[in-house]
Structures are given as structure tokens and as C-alpha cells.
Amino acid sequence: xxxxxxxxxxxxxxxxxxxxxxxxxxxxxxxxxxxxxxxxxxxxxxxxxxxxxxxxxxxxxxxxxxxxxxxxxxxxxxxxxxxxxxxxxxxxxxxxxxxxxxxxxxxxxxxxxxxxxxxxxxxxxxxxxxxxxxxxxxxxxxxxxxxxxxxxxxxxxxxxxxxxxxxxxxxxxxxxxxxxxxxxxxxxxxxxxxxxxxxxxxxxxxxxxxxxxxxxxxxxxxxxxxxxxxxxxxxxxxxxxxxxxxxxxxxxxxxxxxxxxxxxxxxxxxxxxxxxxxxxxxxxxxxxxxxxxxxxxxxxxxxxxxxx
Numbered sequence: 232x233x234x235x236x237x238x239x240x241x242x243x244x245x246x247x248x249x250x251x252x253x254x255x256x257x258x259x260x261x262x263x264x265x266x267x268x269x270x271x272x273x274x275x276x277x278x279x280x281x282x283x284x285x286x287x288x289x290x291x292x293x294x295x296x297x298x299x300x301x302x303x304x305x306x307x308x309x310x311x312x313x314x315x316x317x318x319x320x321x322x323x324x325x326x327x328x329x330x331x332x333x334x335x336x337x338x339x340x341x342x343x344x345x346x347x348x349x350x351x352x353x354x355x356x357x358x359x360x361x362x363x364x365x366x367x368x369x370x371x372x373x374x375x376x377x378x379x380x381x382x383x384x385x386x387x388x389x390x391x392x393x394x395x396x397x398x399x400x401x402x403x404x405x406x407x408x409x410x411x412x413x414x415x416x417x418x419x420x421x422x423x424x425x426x427x428x429x430x431x432x433x434x435x436x437x438x439x440x441x442x443x444x445x446x447x448x449x450x451x452x453x454x455x456x457x458x459x460x461x462x463x464x465x466x467x468x469x470x471x472x473x474x475x476x477x478x479x480x481x482x483x484x485x486x487x488x489x490x491x492x493x494x495x496x497x498x499x500x501x502x503x504x505x506x507x508x509x510x511x512x513x514x515x516x517x518x519x520x521x522x523x524x525x526x527x528x529x530x531x532x533x534x535x536x537x538x539x
Contacts, residue, residue: 241388253320348413404500
């Protein structure tokens with residue numbers, strides 16, 4: 232069994248990392264606290280890209296500007312990790328124009344979540360691991376202290392394990408698999424593209440924000456019809472926040488009940504209410520690494536092997 236996708240080198244103090252906004256525009260002031268963490272607490276050199284200041288309508292720059300920022304970091308052999316300042320929308324507009332030739336000669340960690348799912352998934356199709364985790368804008372948010380520490384551990388190659396309380400919709404079981412996934416909307420959006428996620432035998436994790444319940448239902452149907460659920464090793468259900476409902480009549484199920492309904496015919500373990508998603512406590516999940524999911528009546532555990 233594959234132990235992991237190809238791992239970029241883990242970080243060490245003094246390494247150089249790059250920060251950019253590859254999708255929606257960001258306020259530089261919102262990034263100051265996170266940049267302070269990188270420089271003054273983790274002792275990293277930071278390359279700040281122009282998209283931290285520029286804007287083009289809702290984006291942090293034109294497609295070309297955002298592509299150029301990402302390409303410059305992919306091509307720079309001194310940059311050991313690329314951290315998104317924020318997500319929003321726009322990564323899928325540039326992914327097909329990126330050249331990963333230099334990256335494959337000098338792999339580096341890519342960190343982000345939400346819209347960054349498009350880029351994390353694409354790296355997975357190329358055979359490289361990445362990190363689904365806090366972005367620079369969210370790194371210093373109150374209530375995110377454990378999430379920030381989990382990102383540091385992921386980047387610096389320390390052992391990682393998470394325990395979560397029991398949930399009534401959990402399905403018990405133990406399974407090993409590569410951890411894959413991200414934002415549910417993006418995972419459904421990528422089906423049929425060159426960045427489509429291969430979920431066979433994986434521990435799939437999903438999360439989302441600001442979606443109507445009927446659309447969560449539709450996206451779960453999309454994954455199911457595309458064969459993305461039938462051969463999972465396990466499912467990790469993260470946070471579904473700011474969920475909306477029709478006013479009259481209501482949809483009739485919660486987001487978690489929708490997911491449970493569309494997975495009831497399968498036997499793999501499922502862990503609900505995992506701390507990953509659009510919340511302050513958004514724990515880092517290395518994508519493309521082998522882990523063990525253990526769900527029992529007492530709760531759920533996700534364990535990564537030491538330095539895997």
C-alpha cells in the first residue's frame with residue numbers, strides 16, 4: 232500500500248516561504264498578524280508577493296497577475312513552502328496555466344483550504360502531498376491556537392494525531408488510507424477535470440460554508456454518481472458553517488443528516504464534526520499522507536505516523 236504521495240522537505244527555522252493571494256483580494260492589514268507568526272515565532276524568511284496588495288474587481292489581481300505570483304514561487308528553488316493568504320474564488324481559473332516543471336525539480340509545501348482545494352487536488356494528481364490548513368489571514372484568529380500549532384507541526388514534520396468527541400451520526404470502524412479531500416463544492420466542481428481527486432481507498436474529508444442545504448444534497452449526489460464514495464476507506468466530515476435553507480418549505484434535513492443519508496449504504500467508518508473547515512479551529516490535515524481513522528462509541532481519532 233502506498234505510504235504517501237511524494238513529500239516536499241519539511242521546514243527548518245531559517246527557511247524561506249512565499250505568501251500570496253491566489254484567488255480573492257485580501258487586505259494586507261489582515262495578514263500582518265500571520266506574517267508576524269511566520270517571521271518572529273517560526274523564524275522563517277518570508278517572500279511577500281504583489282497580490283497581497285493588488286486587486287482586480289473581486290480578485291487579488293487579474294488571472295495573469297495571480298498566475299505570475301504563483302509561478303514565481305513554484306519556480307523559486309529557495310522557497311520551501313507556499314502559503315495562501317486567503318481563498319475566496321479564483322484558483323481554478325489559473326491552475327491549467329501553471330507550469331510545474333521547476334516545482335517537480337524542487338518540491339515545496341502548498342498550504343491553504345477552501346478555494347485552494349483546486350490547487351491541492353491538482354498537486355495530488357501530479358503525485359505530491361500538500362497541507363489543507365490555516366491561511367495567513369486566519370493564522371492568528373482567536374480560538375485558532377490549536378489549529379496554528381497543528382500547521383506548525385505539519386510543516387516542520389512533527390507527529391500529528393487528533394481526537395474528537397463522539398457524534399450520534401458516527402459509524403464505528405478502523406481504516407487506513409491516504410488522506411484526501413477539502414471543500415465539498417470544489418471536490419464536486421473538479422469532477423471530470425484534470426484535477427479530479429481519486430478517492431479510491433482514501434480517507435476522504437469534506438467541509439463547506441454558506442451553501443444551501445439542497446445544494447449540499449446535490450453535491451453529495453454528484454460525488455456519489457461519479458463513484459467518489461463507493462470505495463472509500465473512511466469519511467471525515469468537517470464543519471459546515473453558515474448553512475442556508477429555503478424559507479418555505481424547508482429542506483427537512485441538516486447538512487450532517489444529508490451526508491449520512493447519502494452514505495448509509497456503505498460500510499466504511501465515518502467521523503462527524505471534525506475540526507476542519509471555515510472555523511477558527513481549522514486543524515491542519517496533510518493531504519496525500521497515510522493515516523489511520525479510528526471511530527468508536529467514545530469518539531474519533533485520526534493518527535498520522537510519526538514523520539510520515
